[in-house]
Amino acid sequence: MHYLRISDQPIEVGELYEKLVAPEYGGIDMFVGTVRQWTGPVETKEIEYSAYHPMAERQLEKLAEPIEAAGGRVVVAHRTGRLKLTDIAVFVGVAAPHRAEAFEWCRYIIDTLKQEVPIWKKEYDTDKVRWGN
Amino acid sequence: MKISVKLFAFLGDQLGPVVTIDLPTNTTVAAIKNAITALDPLVKETVENSRLAINQEFINQSEITLNSTDEVALIPPVSGG
Numbered sequence: 001m002h003y004l005r006i007s008d009q010p011i012e013v014g015e016l017y018e019k020l021v022a023p024e025y026g027g028i029d030m031f032v033g034t035v036r037q038w039t040g041p042v043e044t045k046e047i048e049y050s051a052y053h054p055m056a057e058r059q060l061e062k063l064a065e066p067i068e069a070a071g072g073r074v075v076v077a078h079r080t081g082r083l084k085l086t087d088i089a090v091f092v093g094v095a096a097p098h099r100a101e102a103f104e105w106c107r108y109i110i111d112t113l114k115q116e117v118p119i120w121k122k123e124y125d126t127d128k129v130r131w132g133n
Numbered sequence: 134m135k136i137s138v139k140l141f142a143f144l145g146d147q148l149g150p151v152v153t154i155d156l157p158t159n160t161t162v163a164a165i166k167n168a169i170t171a172l173d174p175l176v177k178e179t180v181e182n183s184r185l186a187i188n189q190e191f192i193n194q195s196e197i198t199l200n201s202t203d204e205v206a207l208i209p210p211v212s213g214g
Binding site for chain 1: 139141142143146186189190191206208209210211212213214
């Protein structure tokens with residue numbers, strides 16, 4: 001059963017990993033996205049994330065459902081609120097019987113999340129404030 | 134009909150979290166975008182790149198029929214992850 005969460009609570013990787021462990025799975029792939037200091041010449045100090053609840057959760061469910069129907073397990077957590085450098089913004093974990101699907105599904109979820117899930121970042125950079133990418 | 138449109142990110146910063154616009158029941162995504170751009174020309178580019186959601190589902194068609202109970206939102210390009 002998938003676990004999807006968008007909240008201002010810190011992301012604990014160990015806790016989320018535990019949700020992916022089960023005897024039927026032989027491969028667990030996890031992606032952890034963190035707040036990066038440099039984007040080319042631009043220096044970031046903090047990032048504030050906001051979301052359109054509960055549409056964002058529903059969009060995540062749409063990503064998870066076909067993977068769960070195909071025999072995987074999906075765990076996604078996304079932070080909202082103000083994050084500092086190195087803080088975890090997003091966790092995507094997929095457990096699958098074999099590694100090929102685990103890699104493929106995990107990548108699909110993080111790539112599609114960045115296109116289809118209504119979450120936004122507001123970057124506080126040293127020169128100015130920037131919305132989005 | 135008065136329609137409340139939820140706004141987010143840059144659009145919410147510029148215009149507030151909700152704006153009310155006056156449109157016929159049978160309308161288009163373009164008409165909604167034009168009405169919002171008319172409130173502040175600074176949002177034009179972001180509005181053009183935004184997608185409309187009705188009742189928390191992205192809308193792909195250009196012509197829409199709105200009910201007074203619909204939750205309408207303009208979704209600027211997302212940037213989570």
